[in-house]
């Protein structure tokens with residue numbers, strides 16, 4: 001993909017994101033500031049949250065396109081490297097959607113009662129994300145290229161931190177009582193969300209580099 005095409009795509013997505021952000025608050029296209037006619041939309045909030053992280057991943061992809069190492073590809077990655085990196089991106093995206101659904105539905109009195117299965121699925125999928133990230137991380141570290149070694153190390157570090165923060169977020173949610181959300185819960189859940197964005201971007205980066213450095217006719 002050419003950097004110019006990517007820049008235009010990101011620009012258009014940022015415009016959509018702005019529109020979604022406004023609609024998430026008002027519910028409809030309006031200039032009104034009267035709370036009685038505004039109805040915040042949870043589902044648009046979910047789409048807005050997921051798209052934000054996707055746009056961030058595209059920015060990181062763009063930075064890869066513009067790096068020196070990208071301009072001189074060699075035949076390096078096998079079909080399996082690319083397959084695992086691809087599966088990791090899909091699992092990460094699902095994980096993000098589940099996390100965003102859980103977080104936004106929790107804010108609604110009626111929907112909050114239906115969120116536990118989302119959280120259980122999110123935790124179960126975390127095991128699959130972990131396995132895929134470890135496979136991709138180890139395979140990339142084993143490749144003879146400094147970018148791949150670095151990507152593998154970053155991926156392994158981020159996924160470990162994400163699991164710790166996820167566990168922390170869960171404990172914080174379980175122990176808090178009353179309506180006021182304690183500061184430590186805000187910190188740990190926000191850190192989990194932010195690190196999730198880094199992990200998604202790292203997974204996408206691993207995939208795009210694996211495709212760029214594709215080797216032909218490699219079976220291992």
Ligand code: HEM
Pocket residue numbers: 049050092095096098099100101102103104119122123125126129130159162163165166167168169170173189190192193196197199
């Ligand atoms: C490596 C795997 C994981 C990834 C990639 C991941 C990603 C995410 C993301 C991106 C969000 C926020 C979504 C948003 O609102 O935009 C989230 C929320 C959440 N995740 Fe995870 N997660 C992972 C593992 C876990 C684990 C293992 C647990 C629990 C043991 C967990 C518990 C939670 C909880 C409780 C929330 C909601 C936090 C809140 O209320 O803000 N996650 N996750």
